Amino acid sequence: MHISPMIEVGGLDFDLSIILMLIVTCTIVFVLARLATRNLSVENPGKLQNFMEWLVEFVQGMMSSTMDLKKGKPFLGLGLTLILFIFVGNMLGLPFGIVTEYHDVNKATFFGHQLVNVVEEIHKVEAANPGKEVEVGVTWWKSPTADASVSMGLAGLIFVLVHFLGLTRNTKGYLKHYLQPFAVFLPINLIEQFSKLLTHGMRLFGNIFAGEVLIAQLVKLGSTGIIGGIASIPLLMVWQGFSIFVGSIQAFVFVMLTFLYISQVIDTHEEH
Incomplete structure (x- = not known):
């Protein structure tokens, strides 16, 4: 399984994939209800x-x-x-699902915010497999x-x-x-x-x-x-x-x- 993209704002961790999917779900429900009653x-x-x-x-x-x-x-x-x-x-x-791959901690960012768990996972994989190319999958689209x-x-x-x-x-x-x-x-x-x-x-x-x-x-x-x-x-x-x-x-x-x-x-x- 891939990991979720997490950023830290004000000392709190936010799962960007969940925020995205909640917005998508609410939008679909609102549009469906609006079209049905228009x-x-x-x-x-x-x-x-x-x-x-x-x-x-x-x-x-x-x-x-x-x-x-x-x-x-x-x-x-x-x-x-x-x-x-x-x-x-x-x-x-x-x-379907949307998955992105990260190989470098410097690129594991979202609008200037570091994807904290992705960075941690990259460091963990690098420590376990020194000298090998690191690849961490991040899931953006899910239920x-x-x-x-x-x-x-x-x-x-x-x-x-x-x-x-x-x-x-x-x-x-x-x-x-x-x-x-x-x-x-x-x-x-x-x-x-x-x-x-x-x-x-x-x-x-x-x-x-x-x-x-x-x-x-x-x-x-x-x-x-x-x-x-x-x-x-x-x-x-x-x-x-x-x-x-x-x-x-x-x-x-x-x-x-x-x-x-x-x-x-x-x-x-x-x-x-």
């Missing part, structure tokens, strides 16, 4: 409008399986945004959700939102459930909440990251020779098709769990 028509809806109407109904169906639609109505926009953002993000790393910081960031936002809603909309029921079935279960219930945060984000990250690792290995196989190139083509096609399925399922699961967690804190259930 010329709304009841009598002659366009294909994008039909798609967006179907997606709204699909997200409403997900919501209705976890909570009352009247209570869930304010979260419809959240669900639509999440499922579009995660699906688009999951798909970006499938069709943003294949990075743990993005997936956990999304899960963290939902975690904060869920508990904020619990404290503000169902304070008594929300606080009470930490002591159920008995007060002694408080530590276990607290651990459960943080485990939800971890599994919510890591499930998305793990599936997308694993898919991109295998794609990278198949591409590497294709560069080993004629036999490897021939063998890698059908394998790559099959795996990319399967990755589209996995990416779609992971977007669905993330949003479904979001609605489930919200419903658990805004509804009062004695067994909760």
Whole structure:
């Protein structure tokens, strides 16, 4: 696997590939939503409008399986945004990748900022292989959700939102459930909440990251020779098709769990 381009600004490290891919993902989602709602028509809806109407109904169906639609109505926009953002993000790393090679620490820069981890990797490789030409690959294009910081960031936002809603909309029921079935279960219930945060984000990250690792290995196989190139083509096609399925399922699961967690804190259930 190649490394990501990192720069240091104000003592903080920034992953340029993640920033790039987040901008690309947000732009695609915004343009898609804008085009789908630009010329709304009841009598002659366009294909994008039909798609967006179907997606709204699909997200409403997900919501209705976890909570009352009247209570869930304010979260419809959240669900639509999440499922579009995660699906688009999951798909970006499938069709192609952008990788640059660095051989000299003096050229490992980005608009005057040194790519700190690239420089470290070059020095490490030079120390391990003195006298040999150094080549460090840097990935600029990949699925943003294949990075743990993005997936956990999304899960963290939902975690904060869920508990904020619990404290503000169902304070008594929300606080009470930490002591159920008995007060002694408080530590276990607290651990459960943080485990939800971890599994919510890591499930998305793990599936997308694993898919991109295998794609990278198949591409590497294709560069080993004629036999490897021939063998890698059908394998790559099959795996990319399967990755589209996995990416779609992971977007669905993330949003479904979001609605489930919200419903658990805004509804009062004695067994909760």
